Amino acid sequence: MKKLDDAFSALYKGDNIVKLTELRYIPRWIVIIIDISIILLSIFLAYILLDRLRVQVNFPNHRLEKRIILIAVNLLFMFVFRTYAGIIRHSTFFDLFKIVLSSGSTLVTLIFLNFFIELLFDKPLYLYPTLFLYFFISISLMFFFRMVTKQFFNILIDIKGASSKTRVAVVGISDASVSLARAILHNPNYPYRLEGFVTKRSDSNKAVLLGHKIYNSDYFFKNKNITDKFDAVLIIKEIMSKQELEEWMTLALDHGLKVLKAPTLSKMRDSDLVGGIRQLQIEDLLNRRPIKIENEEVTRRHAGKSVLVTGGAGSIGSEIVRQVAQFSPSLIIVLDQAESPLYELELELLEKFPDQKFKFVLADISNSYRLEKIFELYHFSMVYHAAAYKHVPLIEENPHEAIFVNVLGTKNVALLSKKYKVNRFVMVSTDKAVNPTNVMGASKRTAELFVQSLQNTEGNTTKFITTRFGNVLGSNGSVIPHFRKQIEKGGPVTITHPDIIRYFMTIPEACELVLQAGTMGDGGEIYVFDMGEPVKILDLARRMIKLSGYIPDEEIKIKFIGLRPGEKLYEELLSNNATTVPTHHEKIMISKDPYLGFEEIDLLCKQIIKSAVKRDKIQVVTLLKAIVPEFISNNSEFELLDIKDNDIIVMSDQSPSIQLSNN
Structure with a gap:
């Protein structure tokens, strides 16, 4: 009253x-x-x-x-x-x-x-x-x-709120675009004001839709008097191809307009639709069409089963846990050595999946005694091995640590999976393991060789599967969050080399393919994923700066700092002497890489682990080059070890020493 x-x-x-x-x-x-x-x-x-x-x-x-x-x-x-x-x-x-x-x-x-x-x-x-x-x-x-x-x-x-509202032009005049515009009109409390529509069609210039004018895109962007009446264009991403999305983004940013995206079509529900409008992110341009997963087979492999995820608190591991939880396994063991991330993930999962049974284990995979107690207690059906050290420059400085986690840790988890008759062991690898130029990539390739060699060993019933893919968007330490922080600070954005390129995939997409690959094959395969087209990092940086509302090289500087130790200009998913075999899934292929017998790779692994215990960097990397002959160091102190016409001769299991002999 x-x-x-x-x-x-x-x-x-x-x-x-x-x-x-x-x-x-x-x-x-x-x-x-x-x-x-x-x-x-x-x-x-x-x-x-x-x-x-x-x-x-x-x-x-x-x-x-x-x-x-x-x-x-x-x-x-x-x-x-x-x-x-x-x-x-x-x-x-x-x-x-x-x-x-x-x-x-x-x-x-x-x-x-x-x-x-x-x-x-x-x-x-x-x-x-x-x-x-x-x-x-x-x-x-x-x-x-x-x-x-x-x-x-x-x-x-x-x-009352006219001055504070974002004046938007909805892109397109399809049913979805009209629904979006109507939702804005019917929700005056939202911070957007519909001012018109913009379309590539030229037959609607004189038409009016919902009381607002329809502009042809050419006329709209060429007339500054019109664009000055708008603050942003609003796009429904799901109804556009990647090419169309990039085209609209370029047009809008070049004319000083922000680019907003509406929620996915499946979420178009009146107020939720408008409330879900966000600024377009670089991930939206790199993301590809959703992958079709054969949920029936994936469900069968997980429902009612006990599942272990190593590295479960990491970017990839935590997403694997989230996706596996949707298939109602009897128990998910989330294992990681990072205490704080593991605790944060525990709080998230218990809230998101209140009916799912989890066990959060703080452990180091290089400790085989600790691991064995876990395997003995829980009788796993599936093991997803995502634990690894992955930061190239850090590992180049500390190669022995890569051996402890990426080689010894993988060896422990894989051997225990065989001993306790795990149905399937799925290892998450990286494209940096292909023709590696750094210690991290070579250590992951060594782990691949060891896992692959176990398939045909005596008494083995476990199917050992390796999955290999490139960079994932938004993962810990990846380039996009790094660039975003630099832009927020006002620059400069640092790039190692103007010609460097990378493949990108979203974390959910990568994990969906890992789960799918885990249901395929007879074991011993290395699965590679279709990573789409490679992205030039310089173009990526320029787009991110524009999407943030700045002008590249003027308001935000771009600085080239040179390749880091072990870094190369481009990544590969296949080695030089590897071929691929297609599978029934269009996004997944089998890489036919050279492999070693179990006794040979086991001997090499034992020797390199002993060298790592001694903290002898040169000996560790020399042995890595023996195990992975295609490992050629780049921009690294270990380039001196790449001497032509030298053979590396590995002695017996009792002697971890090596000899270099000139031919």
């Missing part, structure tokens, strides 16, 4: 717009009074029309009583259906439905009353045209009152 008093008071104080927009709702008693006034007006209009048509009413001496009966009956049904209870400024067609029910019930009741009066007095109390006229007039006026009130408040709110 105080709000209403304030609103009326404001009419005399001159600040009526602000005060009226603060009024949450009109009190119900006022709505009832207004509806009674509408009833009286409807009766008056109905009789006026009949009078003009010179129609003689029945019982003219009882007009007052007849009107009181009509008002009383209508009021009764207004209270029954609570037509006054809705908040007028948020009226919908549901409110119209309640008004129709109320007035319809009034009409039916009065028709029955007419019938009985006619039986008694040989004529009805009301003329039937009068009742129907009243019915239609009252419905129209009540709903008109609600719509006018709603629109009035919307206009006031729009005027």
Whole structure:
């Protein structure tokens, strides 16, 4: 009531717009009074029309009583259906439905009353045209009152927040685009104001849609007077190809407009649709069409089974856990040596999957005794091995640590999987293992060789599977979060080399393919994923700067700092002497790489682990080059070891020493 008093008071104080927009709702008693006034007006209009048509009413001496009966009956049904209870400024067609029910019930009741009066007095109390006229007039006026009130408040709110709202042009005039525009119009509290549509079609220049003009894209972007009326273009990403998305983004950014994206089509639900509008991110341009996963087979492999995920708190491991949890395994063991990330993931998963049973284990995979107790206790059906050290420059400085985790850790998990007859062991590898130029890549290639060699060992029943893919968007330490932080600080954005390129894949996409590959094959395969087209990192940086609203090389500088130790200009998914075999899944192929027998790779692994214990960097890397002959160091202190015409001769298991002999 105080709000209403304030609103009326404001009419005399001159600040009526602000005060009226603060009024949450009109009190119900006022709505009832207004509806009674509408009833009286409807009766008056109905009789006026009949009078003009010179129609003689029945019982003219009882007009007052007849009107009181009509008002009383209508009021009764207004209270029954609570037509006054809705908040007028948020009226919908549901409110119209309640008004129709109320007035319809009034009409039916009065028709029955007419019938009985006619039986008694040989004529009805009301003329039937009068009742129907009243019915239609009252419905129209009540709903008109609600719509006018709603629109009035919307206009006031729009005027109040006009300066702070983002003026948008919706791209396209398809059904989805119109639904998006209508949702914006119907939600005046959202921070967007529809100003028009922009399309590549040229046959709609003079057309108006939802009260707003449709602009041809060429005319729109060439006319600065028009673009100055807008702050952003609004795109529905899911209905566009990657090429179209990039084209609209370039046009908008080049003309000083922001690029906003609407939610996916599956989430288009009125207010949720508008509330989900976000600024376009670089990930949207690199992302590809969703992958089709054969959920039936993936479900069969996980439902009711015990699953282990090593490195479960990392970028890839945690997403594998989330996706596996959707298939209702009996237990998921999430193992990691990073305490804080593991705890944070525990809190997230217990909230997101309250019915799923988890066990969070803090452990180091290089500790085989700790691992064995876990395998002995939980009898895993599936093991996803995602634990690894992956940062190239750090590993180049500390090669022994890569051996402890990437080689010894993998060896421990794989051997225990064989010993405890795990159904499938799936290792997550990297494209840096192909023709490696750094210690990290070579250590992962060594792990691949060891895992692959176990497949045909005596007594083995486990299917050992390796998956290999490139960079994932948004993973810990990846280039995109790094660039984003640099842009937020005002630059410069640092790039190692102007020609460096990389493959990219989203984390969910990569993990979906890992789960899919884990259900395929007979074991011993190395699966490589279709990574799409490579992306030039310089182009990536320029796009990110533009998407952030800055001008590359002017407002945000780009600085080239040189290749880091072990880094190469481009990554490969296949080694020089490898071929691929297609699978039934278009995104997954089998790489036919050279491999070693178990005894040979096991001996080499034992020797390199002993060298790592001694912290002898040169000996460790020399042995890595023996295990992975294609490992040629790049921009690294270990380039000196790449001496032509030298053979590396590995001695017995008892002697970890090596000899270099010139031919």
